Amino acid sequence: MRRDDLVTFHVDGTLGSAVAGLTDCRIQPRAATPKPVWNPDVPQTIDFYDTWQHVPANRAYDNAFKVEWELFLRHVVDGGPFRWNLLEGAKGVQLAELGLAELARAALRRRPAARASRARLR
Numbered sequence: 001m002r003r004d005d006l007v008t009f010h011v012d013g014t015l016g017s018a019v020a021g022l023t024d025c026r027i028q029p030r031a032a033t034p035k036p037v038w039n040p041d042v043p044q045t046i047d048f049y050d051t052w053q054h055v056p057a058n059r060a061y062d063n064a065f066k067v068e069w070e071l072f073l074r075h076v077v078d079g080g081p082f083r084w085n086l087l088e089g090a091k092g093v094q095l096a097e098l099g100l101a102e103l104a105r106a107a108l109r110r111r112p113a114a115r116a117s118r119a120r121l122r
Contacts, residue, residue: 019052026052 005021016029032053034046068084075082 018055025055027055028052 005024007022009018009020011018011020014030016027016031016033018025018027020026028051032051034048034051036044036046072082072084
């Protein structure tokens with residue numbers, strides 16, 4: 001639902017859902033979520049995109065890539081410490097690798113054949 005940006009974060013909760021992109025955020029409170037009746041003989045009358053509420057922007061953000069490059073160039077010209085050094089980059093790679101490993105473990109847990117082979121090993 002609502003994949004109209006380069007990246008989207010979709011969060012579902014007990015009180016509703018939210019979909020945030022790089023420049024836009026929309027919410028759908030539980031009370032406002034449509035409850036259609038499925039009938040293959042009748043055309044759907046609900047426009048599900050219209051049921052999401054736009055969250056107004058309360059702050060303007062500059063391009064993050066541009067801001068970080070400006071900080072780096074200022075560091076190069078003026079000297080001094082730079083927050084995103086090699087160690088911070090290594091931490092980011094480590095976090096990404098841990099996420100990929102967890103994704104692989106989750107996929108393995110969902111496979112019925114993998115569960116059966118693990119049961120035989122016990």
